[in-house]
Amino acid sequence: MRIETILKPASLEDAYKAIAADKNAVMFAGGAWIKLTLKDIATAVILDGLGLERIAVGDKTVEIGALATLNDVATHPVLSGLYGGMIAESCRRVMGINVQNVATLGGSVMGGYAFSDILTALLAADATLRFQKHEPMKLAEYLQRKVNFRDLLVAISIPLKNGRGVFRKIARTRLDFAILNLAVTNVNGLYLIAVGARPGVARLATLAADRLNEIHPVSVFDIEKAVADALAELDFGSNNRAAEDYRRALARVHLLRALKEVTFDDRQR
Amino acid sequence: MIVNVDVNGRLRSFDVPPGAFLLDVLREAGYLSIRRGCDTTSCGICTVLLDGKPVPSCSYLAIRAEGRKVTTVEGIPEEAAKLARHFGEEGADQCGYCNPSLALAVYALKQTRPKATDEEIRLWLVGNLCRCSGYQSQLVAIKRYLEERP
Amino acid sequence: MNVVNKPLASLDGKALMMGRPAYTDDFAAPQSLVVKVLRSPHPFARIVSIETDEARAIKGVACVLTHKDFKRISFTRAGQGYPEPSPHDKFVLDEYVRYVGDEVAIVAGVDSSTAEAALAAIKVKYELLTHVLDMETAVGNPSVIHPEPEAREMFPIGFEPKKNIAAAYKMNVGDVDAVLKKCDVVVKQTYRTTAQAHVAMEPHAANARFDHQNRLVIYATTQTPVHVRRIISQALAYPIANIRVIKPRVGGGFGGKQAIAAELIVAAVAIRTGLPCRYAFTRKEVFESSYSRHPMNIEMTLGAMKDGTLKAIDCKVLSDTGAYGEHALTVFMVTGSKVLPLYNKVEAVRFAGTVVYTNHTPAGAYRGYGAIQGNFALESAVDELCAALKCDPLAFRRKNMIREGETSPIFAIMGEGTEGTAMTMETCKLPFCVDRGADLSDWAHNHPRRIVAKNRVRAVGMAIAMQGSGIPLIDMASATVKLNDDGFYNLLVGATDIGQKSDTILAQIAAEALGTTLEKIVVTSSDTDVTPFDTGAYASSTTYVSGNAVLKAATKMKETLVAEAAQVLGTTRDQVAFDGSTFVAETGRLTLKDLSNRLFYNHDQKQLSVTESFCGHKSPPPFMAGFATVEVDLETGEVDLVDYVSVVDCGTTINPKLAQGQVEGGIVQGIGMTLFEEPVYGKADGKTVNSDLLSYKIPTRLEIRKLTTEFAISYEESGPYGAKSVAEIGIDTPPAAIANAIYNAVGVRVRTLPITPEKIWRGMQIRAGKMEESK
Numbered sequence A: 001m002r003i004e005t006i007l008k009p010a011s012l013e014d015a016y017k018a019i020a021a022d023k024n025a026v027m028f029a030g031g032a033w034i035k036l037t038l039k040d041i042a043t044a045v046i047l048d049g050l051g052l053e054r055i056a057v058g059d060k061t062v063e064i065g066a067l068a069t070l071n072d073v074a075t076h077p078v079l080s081g082l083y084g085g086m087i088a089e090s091c092r093r094v095m096g097i098n099v100q101n102v103a104t105l106g107g108s109v110m111g112g113y114a115f116s117d118i119l120t121a122l123l124a125a126d127a128t129l130r131f132q133k134h135e136p137m138k139l140a141e142y143l144q145r146k147v148n149f150r151d152l153l154v155a156i157s158i159p160l161k162n163g164r165g166v167f168r169k170i171a172r173t174r175l176d177f178a179i180l181n182l183a184v185t186n187v188n189g190l191y192l193i194a195v196g197a198r199p200g201v202a203r204l205a206t207l208a209a210d211r212l213n214e215i216h217p218v219s220v221f222d223i224e225k226a227v228a229d230a231l232a233e234l235d236f237g238s239n240n241r242a243a244e245d246y247r248r249a250l251a252r253v254h255l256l257r258a259l260k261e262v263t264f265d266d267r268q269r
Numbered sequence B: 001m002i003v004n005v006d007v008n009g010r011l012r013s014f015d016v017p018p019g020a021f022l023l024d025v026l027r028e029a030g031y032l033s034i035r036r037g038c039d040t041t042s043c044g045i046c047t048v049l050l051d052g053k054p055v056p057s058c059s060y061l062a063i064r065a066e067g068r069k070v071t072t073v074e075g076i077p078e079e080a081a082k083l084a085r086h087f088g089e090e091g092a093d094q095c096g097y098c099n100p101s102l103a104l105a106v107y108a109l110k111q112t113r114p115k116a117t118d119e120e121i122r123l124w125l126v127g128n129l130c131r132c133s134g135y136q137s138q139l140v141a142i143k144r145y146l147e148e149r150p
Numbered sequence C: 001m002n003v004v005n006k007p008l009a010s011l012d013g014k015a016l017m018m019g020r021p022a023y024t025d026d027f028a029a030p031q032s033l034v035v036k037v038l039r040s041p042h043p044f045a046r047i048v049s050i051e052t053d054e055a056r057a058i059k060g061v062a063c064v065l066t067h068k069d070f071k072r073i074s075f076t077r078a079g080q081g082y083p084e085p086s087p088h089d090k091f092v093l094d095e096y097v098r099y100v101g102d103e104v105a106i107v108a109g110v111d112s113s114t115a116e117a118a119l120a121a122i123k124v125k126y127e128l129l130t131h132v133l134d135m136e137t138a139v140g141n142p143s144v145i146h147p148e149p150e151a152r153e154m155f156p157i158g159f160e161p162k163k164n165i166a167a168a169y170k171m172n173v174g175d176v177d178a179v180l181k182k183c184d185v186v187v188k189q190t191y192r193t194t195a196q197a198h199v200a201m202e203p204h205a206a207n208a209r210f211d212h213q214n215r216l217v218i219y220a221t222t223q224t225p226v227h228v229r230r231i232i233s234q235a236l237a238y239p240i241a242n243i244r245v246i247k248p249r250v251g252g253g254f255g256g257k258q259a260i261a262a263e264l265i266v267a268a269v270a271i272r273t274g275l276p277c278r279y280a281f282t283r284k285e286v287f288e289s290s291y292s293r294h295p296m297n298i299e300m301t302l303g304a305m306k307d308g309t310l311k312a313i314d315c316k317v318l319s320d321t322g323a324y325g326e327h328a329l330t331v332f333m334v335t336g337s338k339v340l341p342l343y344n345k346v347e348a349v350r351f352a353g354t355v356v357y358t359n360h361t362p363a364g365a366y367r368g369y370g371a372i373q374g375n376f377a378l379e380s381a382v383d384e385l386c387a388a389l390k391c392d393p394l395a396f397r398r399k400n401m402i403r404e405g406e407t408s409p410i411f412a413i414m415g416e417g418t419e420g421t422a423m424t425m426e427t428c429k430l431p432f433c434v435d436r437g438a439d440l441s442d443w444a445h446n447h448p449r450r451i452v453a454k455n456r457v458r459a460v461g462m463a464i465a466m467q468g469s470g471i472p473l474i475d476m477a478s479a480t481v482k483l484n485d486d487g488f489y490n491l492l493v494g495a496t497d498i499g500q501k502s503d504t505i506l507a508q509i510a511a512e513a514l515g516t517t518l519e520k521i522v523v524t525s526s527d528t529d530v531t532p533f534d535t536g537a538y539a540s541s542t543t544y545v546s547g548n549a550v551l552k553a554a555t556k557m558k559e560t561l562v563a564e565a566a567q568v569l570g571t572t573r574d575q576v577a578f579d580g581s582t583f584v585a586e587t588g589r590l591t592l593k594d595l596s597n598r599l600f601y602n603h604d605q606k607q608l609s610v611t612e613s614f615c616g617h618k619s620p621p622p623f624m625a626g627f628a629t630v631e632v633d634l635e636t637g638e639v640d641l642v643d644y645v646s647v648v649d650c651g652t653t654i655n656p657k658l659a660q661g662q663v664e665g666g667i668v669q670g671i672g673m674t675l676f677e678e679p680v681y682g683k684a685d686g687k688t689v690n691s692d693l694l695s696y697k698i699p700t701r702l703e704i705r706k707l708t709t710e711f712a713i714s715y716e717e718s719g720p721y722g723a724k725s726v727a728e729i730g731i732d733t734p735p736a737a738i739a740n741a742i743y744n745a746v747g748v749r750v751r752t753l754p755i756t757p758e759k760i761w762r763g764m765q766i767r768a769g770k771m772e773e774s775k
Ligand SMILES: Cc1cc2nc3c(=O)[nH]c(=O)nc-3n(C[C@H](O)[C@H](O)[C@H](O)COP(=O)(O)OP(=O)(O)OC[C@H]3O[C@@H](n4cnc5c(N)ncnc54)[C@H](O)[C@@H]3O)c2cc1C
Pocket: A026, A027, A028, A029, A030, A031, A032, A033, A034, A035, A036, A047, A066, A067, A093, A094, A095, A099, A102, A103, A104, A105, A106, A107, A108, A109, A110, A111, A115, A116, A117, A118, A119, A151, A152, A153, A154, A175, A176, A177, A178, B040, B041, B042, C694
């Protein structure tokens, strides 16, 4: 890779100034994906040493610094238990430990990759993004606005709620990209359903979840209905990894299983 | 740019272009145990330990290693020799191209989780590909190594 | 036996683990020029003009070579014995480019970025030609891939370049059509395999320099150093005596390093500039611009009687050799010769086919070549036949498969590119392999299937296979054993250790014959200036052919030592007993140490050194039975391979642990080919879209749950200490065994590799009447 100038800003403010001043300056978090995509970089802004690696557990939320690595997240005592380890699992499903030691949660969010496993889990965890300049923004909103969006991501904030969660990645081998991934949570009868790599970027099935949220208690029949709703509201497509109809079939089966898992205990399933 | 790195316990400074990756800098400096397998962060052959953690040196900017500790297999000769003994006993070694990086990853596992189960070993090492061994004999050898107490 | 058949640690394992410099790129000369190659972005084009002035003018660029810089000499890169059974259809650089990744120009610069700048500065104008990507449409296509007059065959191989045919062959025993007509049941299906990539973890590399005698010294990732030396000399018209090829450790080959890749290019640069240079393929180049497995479409017809007697086999093959014909004929012939004799009791058998040129990455040798494709077709078809006959697949195989003491007429008819050699199976433990495999895989319990959870079934499927042990009357190996003072030996072999640990195995054979220990044998392989001739590491020849050469040399050395000792002890040879370290006779005792020191320093001084060669008269096949246990999700078609059982007859295992490694490594590559691996081509442009390890996926530690590997007790008289080969046999069974297991699980027959969950799911939909066939 060729880099002309490297900046190592001393503060978040300086870092922001650097990227605001130069539209083409590239922020380096783990750099793992940048290396795969860019050959020539005029200005690189290294985000190390700004304290962005910290994971802070508060009363209501856990604040994950944008530079926390996937391994930091996966092994964090609170995060590895939150929603049955759903977020941790999504991080564990990205390549092996070596990549997890460099790839960051912030890079995963800001990259907004269509194949992303992490975005799917974060959507179902109701994540909020904290930026240096912009007001805090729900992840779902960011994913819609991300084109031409430019700011320094500081932290990803996850509400600390007691609920169940499941993350599933369907892939050919452990090191492959997902054919489909999904995450669902259930916090006292309030559901979030996210499906990614359809092959489009992760999305919430809001209509399906909203309808489920009105029903107490939820039956198998309701769940089947919710799966049908989710399949209707989400778009699926074909690429090299799978055809659209197969993706739908996978989503139907695995969503059903996941929703049962977060709704019933073992015996009822 | 000058970058100062502790490589295997020795302070080194390297004059590197800003876009240089750790792999190329180390190989050029004569640490030939680190090799390239893919260049897309997909194979684990280029693994080094950075402050004790396995990372892919092929996509880690050298300048980001400033002030940090890099370990290559040349830095853990006793541990590598121990692991090699178990590989030898199990016939787990073939072309050997994946072995130095695997030794580093296994050594890091021993530091972090010495009592790892089979499944934990597989998960920890899944990013380290091997095309020769079929993996099973490696798993047995690695277990023996982890069980070995000093 | 003291050394052979013992699980000794390999000779080089420890040092390799400790990271010692060992592989080609570790030995590049200091200050080497960095070589890079400009490669074609088009599947088929003619270079109209190529502008290099700008590139040459860049500071630090040492040379830029195009087709105009080379004499037009056609040759083959295949890396086979001479004359090769592959067409001479390649030029170092040519005015035509025939696949995406074909060489256009070679540059060398003082460093990597200079070389890259030079690549970027070359301006090429192409005239695009109509490409041929579908092997089914290659024969007689108006677009001819090799129109050049220099392309030629060395002897008749069915070469018809005007029709895009690289090779063709047919043979028959008996009247297949007539026998098929009489059969109660006939099964006819087409099976398709893909262009699997080798993915040796070390990318191809080579470096060159001129030494103190002004000779060209090349280090290379090669399986065939002597062929490399010969081909470089031919292609560059450079004196062969001036070339030295050294093969250091090689990070995996699997056939992918049999043919030439980087060697010719560094040689050309070094000759042109006089400067040391290095070239290491990128992973993308390994995928796009080295070699792959030959994809094949195989139409297999089997006919049998109601009682389960197999009567006839008809096998038609269409094979895609890509843009150049490396191994076109040989791989395709093995599809018949190392597969069809498995069922030797048939009344009639026919084998015919064509190997076509297309504008794909050239195919070449790959572990199990031809056999794995043929085995997938035959062993899938056998299970399809069993289903039609309602016959147990084990019973069917027990009844029809080849057995010890039997032969097949195919052995005499088909060789690799030439006629074959008749032979009888002195060892064939297939019956044991099948029975033991059935036990180990709990066939009785798991066959055909059982439900293990809601929506989840477990099933087992199997296949049998055979290979060869070198090419009879062609593969020659030699070995030199040299005595040193203090009584240790050098073993010099041309056999190329490419990670299969042949140095260790050959040292074990030598140590056994000399009655000594492994520590006393120092192995050198391979250096064309130092080590004796060996055709190289291919065709499963090393243990059998090179092993026999080593055994002969070591045995002769022992006789020589005894003769010398007898003289010293003042007696005759037959009066001397030698246990490897001491000579004992009635007249006295003498240690080997004393004898050697005496021979070097004191009396009747001389160097004892023995060189022996071996060329086989037959190629005793190893056999195996493979049993795959799978679990399939009935709703999604997702498959887990739960266990793979291999029971192998490879004769004596010279080193049981290393033999197990060969089998299991092969099994896992076979699993990869069956379930995951497939180059994906862009629809129209002939580019692979997954030519990197990001998206071309080989099995990881997590897909390999359990491998169960055992060896049959077997002793092949003609092999060294009873050994046959073991390097390839492991790869052959997974495609059919897994396909059969999946059929047993869900009733879906997948005939096109790889077997993806999506294909299985589609099959289940069709079976359930929810979807139409063929999409
Ligand atoms: C080989 C490989 C395989 C992968 N497979 C998967 C997979 O299967 N599933 C999956 O979910 N992910 C996968 N990933 C992606 C991985 O999870 C990370 O998302 C990716 O590496 C990006 O993280 P990074 O820290 O390396 O970011 P970088 O590469 O440093 O940056 C990525 C992008 O984000 C921007 N950026 C980074 N940090 C910030 C910030 N704080 N503020 C603003 N912008 C920022 C960068 O400028 C850049 O545009 C894979 C990555 C690799 C290298």
